[in-house]
Amino acid sequence: MMNWVINLNLIKMYGMFNTTQKELVSFFRNYSNTVNGDDFKLKVDLTYNKSVIDTNKCRRSIINLKKHLSKIGIRMNGVYVNEYSKVYHLHNHCLIWVDCDWEVGKKHIKNYWSKIGLSLIEKYDSKLGGCEYMVKHIGVNQSNSWDLIENL
DSSP states (O other): OOOOOOOHHHHHHGGGSOHHHHHHHHHHHHHHHHHHSSOOOEEEEEOOSSOOOOHHHHHHHHHHHHHHHHHTTOOEEEEEEEEEETTTEEEEEEEEEESSOHHHHHHHHHHHHTTTSOEEEEEOOGGGOHHHHHHTTTTSSTTOOEEEGGGO
16 A cells, blocks of 8 residues: 655645645645644545445445444544555545544544555644645546545
8 A cells, every 4th residue: 555655855846736736735734623623633545455446436435434433423524535546546545534532533444444445544744744645646637536525
C-alpha cells in the first residue's frame, strides 16, 4: 500500500499548484475546524481486495463505512479522494474527523475495512502536508475525484 511520505518537496510543490488547487488545499485545511470545531483526527489510505475501476463502488464503500460507524455510535466526516493508479487501481485517501479518540476511530475503521481491503491509518498532523498530497491527485484523470464524507 502506498504510504503518504510527506516531505518538504511536497510542501514546496504547493507553489506550483494552480489557483484552483491552492483554493482546494485551503478548503481541505479549514474544513474540519469549520464544521466540527476541531481538526481532522485521522489520515487514512484505503485499498480494495479486488480491482476497482468504478468510482461509485468507492463511494458506496465509504458510505457503508460511515453507516457502520454510526451504528456503533461514532460520527464521522471529512474529505476523501479517489485515486487511480496502475499499481493500486482505484483506492482512497481520506482526512477524517470522528467524535471519539483517534485511536478508537482507527481501531473501528481498520476492523471494518479488513473485510474490504487494506487500510493505513495514522493520526492526522496538519504540518505534514496531507491536504497537498490529496489535492495533487485530483483531476489527473476522470477517476481522480473528491467529495465530502458529509455528503454521503
